[in-house]
Every structure is written in C-alpha cells, then in structure tokens.
Amino acid sequence: MSIFETDKKYVAATYKRFPVEIVSGKGSIVTDVDGKEYIDMGSGIGVTAFGIADDEWQKAVTDQIGRVQHMSNLYYTEPCAKLAEALCEKTGMKKVFFGNSGAEANECAIKVARKYAADKWKETHGDEPCERYTIVTLRNSFHGRTLTTLAATGQDHFHELFQPLTPGFAHVAANDIDDLKKLAAEVQIAGVIIECVQGEGGVLPLTKEYVQEVRKFTEENDIIMIVDEVQTGNGRTGELYAYMNFGITPDVVSTAKGLAGGLPLGATLLSEKVQDVLGFGDHGSTFGGNPVSCAAALSIISRIDRNLLDEVKEKSRFVFDSFEGAEGVESVAGMGLMVGIKTVKPAGEVLAKCMENGVLCLTAKDKVRLLPALNIPMDVLKKAVEVIKEACKQ
Numbered sequence: 001m002s003i004f005e006t007d008k009k010y011v012a013a014t015y016k017r018f019p020v021e022i023v024s025g026k027g028s029i030v031t032d033v034d035g036k037e038y039i040d041m042g043s044g045i046g047v048t049a050f051g052i053a054d055d056e057w058q059k060a061v062t063d064q065i066g067r068v069q070h071m072s073n074l075y076y077t078e079p080c081a082k083l084a085e086a087l088c089e090k091t092g093m094k095k096v097f098f099g100n101s102g103a104e105a106n107e108c109a110i111k112v113a114r115k116y117a118a119d120k121w122k123e124t125h126g127d128e129p130c131e132r133y134t135i136v137t138l139r140n141s142f143h144g145r146t147l148t149t150l151a152a153t154g155q156d157h158f159h160e161l162f163q164p165l166t167p168g169f170a171h172v173a174a175n176d177i178d179d180l181k182k183l184a185a186e187v188q189i190a191g192v193i194i195e196c197v198q199g200e201g202g203v204l205p206l207t208k209e210y211v212q213e214v215r216k217f218t219e220e221n222d223i224i225m226i227v228d229e230v231q232t233g234n235g236r237t238g239e240l241y242a243y244m245n246f247g248i249t250p251d252v253v254s255t256a257k258g259l260a261g262g263l264p265l266g267a268t269l270l271s272e273k274v275q276d277v278l279g280f281g282d283h284g285s286t287f288g289g290n291p292v293s294c295a296a297a298l299s300i301i302s303r304i305d306r307n308l309l310d311e312v313k314e315k316s317r318f319v320f321d322s323f324e325g326a327e328g329v330e331s332v333a334g335m336g337l338m339v340g341i342k343t344v345k346p347a348g349e350v351l352a353k354c355m356e357n358g359v360l361c362l363t364a365k366d367k368v369r370l371l372p373a374l375n376i377p378m379d380v381l382k383k384a385v386e387v388i389k390e391a392c393k394q
C-alpha cells in the first residue's frame, strides 16, 4: 500500500489532506517523497516559527533530549523554569502555566477566569452558588476543539454535532462594545476572550478602538480579559504578542502554535491580578512544561528580538504591497506575517495552482492564508509571492 492508502485506511478521517507526502525540509523549503521542493508559506499552521530543522532550534532540542526528555511535574527542570522566566520578563506577566496545545492553554485561561470570579463571589455571597461564571467570546472566533473551547468558539457550525457543550458561554459581535455591555446587563460575566486578529475566522484584525474599549470595560467591572494569542503570538504580528500592537495589557494571555517552533507546547501567562488564582491541585498536565518543548521554546523566544520583529514588519509590508490591487485579488487583511487574501477565484483553486508550482499555502474561511516562517529569507518570500500572484490571476 502507498502511504496515501495506509493513512486513509488507518488514520481517523478528520483531515482533508492534500496529495503530498513531505519527507524532509530546511528553513522555508520542504521536500516531498518524489524530491519535489516547495516553499512553505504556512509553516505548519504558524507553528515552525523559524522554519524546518532550524540549526539553533535543532541543537536546543537534541541537547535536551540527550539529557532528559521528560520528568513529571513533581520535580524541577531547568528549561521549564527558564522559559517561564523569559516569558514573564518579556511581557511583564508574573506566572506561567504550561500545557501542550492551544486548546489546553485556553482551558487554563477559562479556569482562571471562572475561579477568580468564584473567589470574589465567595467574599460577598458566602456559600451561595456562584452566578458569575459566563465567559464571553466574539462571533467568528476560534478557540479550540475540546468541548469547552468549542463552546468558546463563536461559530455555530462547530457546535452542531456535539451538543451539549460546556455551559456558561456567550458570544457577542466583534468591534461592537455596546453588544458586550448589553450582555453584561443580562448575565454576570467572569471573563472575556478575544483574538486580536481572528485567524481561523478569516484573518480579521479587531479595531484598536474596540480592543481598548474591551480592556476599559473589563477593568471597570473586574472581568478577566483573556487574549487568545495561540495563532497571533510569538512574533507573528510583528510584536512578541499581538496585544502589544493595541496599547493594552490583558489579565491572561494564552499561546501555543509557534511557541516551541514545532514541538507541542501551550502556555497560559498570568498577570499580577490572577497570578495566585490557581493553587496546589487546581490544575495540571502530565506533559505540560516538557523539558524538550521548553528548551525548543527558549531557543525561539530568545531570538524574537526587536531586529527580528522589524524584519517581520518589513516582510509584511512587502506582502501587503504585492497583493493589494493585484490581478484577481479583492482584498488583503491581517497583521505582520499573518495575511488573508480574498481572491476572485475560489481559494481552493489558488492553493492547487500554487502547489503545482511549488508553493504551499493555507486557507481561512474563503481566503488564502499566509503564515510563513518569521525568518523566511526575502528572496524566498519574493519567489513565493510571484507564484501566488500568478495563481490568483483569472
């Protein structure tokens, strides 16, 4: 049997795969089983932040694998502590909880908001059942695939087959502060989650004004503001975290995807206000804070400096300038190296054409989505853009 056939026969059919088998790669170039090379404009789904098998990343990973690949969270390991320190020093957050994925990072964030609200409730209502538990997210958002993060996801079609989902979630319109205020008059809100740029929803940035209004409203009402930086985080938007483009500081930040450059790692960053909400036994994760993933993440996070971020911004401008007004392109949206292109042709056709010509892209809703490695060389990026532009033409 070919690998296609074996995979189709034995792997659960949850993914519609392209007929390509990748066997190796270096940087932003990946090679398939027939030796054909592709420029990877998706970097996983924004995961391989410094590309495939990056030298420094690979050394950090293999050094750590040769020392100790796992210890339970009953013991201390250096990469976990050092990574938490680096994340806190670079963001001003005070503590970090480590899990393995974006969904897990959001689960922790939701638990923090619920427990913070419950602790406050207890102070004023004693043992009365807590009514302050609603977690509000935006319509068209995406927060993960677990039953709770699906409940958080503001897209009905994700919900239909899996009822009942975790209760206590509500959705409001993005960029409409009055919708949030109206809901707050009806239910008691524990937390609000936003993506500064909705990724899966179509690469749609929120307005700066709205993000600041949400911060003001949540602050005034002692509601925990969570920014889901699973996709937007770790340099993707030209700042270390996307909220830094919006002039706010949230109470909780969740991140994953690019954090460890291609190994599973999720992190929930806790500000001073919520740093002590979770205590012994309140939360945990067997694999969370894995020393290999943390060593990998340290090699990524320590290199996302002003220089690298400015390069991301420069490459972003190049991508926007290339596609704005180009033939077959209706609009371009996004931030940094997180770009959504609305094409006249169906996005699927553009992707197929690009693949034929050696470029791998992603989609988001009806758009072509680009999430290249942050360090993609300019000449490689230029080549990929040419191929994609050609594929957009009628």
Ligand SMILES: *Cc1c(COP(=O)(O)O)cnc(C)c1O
Pocket: 100, 101, 102, 103, 104, 106, 142, 143, 144, 145, 195, 199, 200, 228, 229, 230, 231, 232, 256, 257
């Ligand atoms: C991908 C994504 C998630 C889910 O991450 P997983 O690692 O697949 O669990 C959550 N939130 C956002 C914004 C994402 O883009």
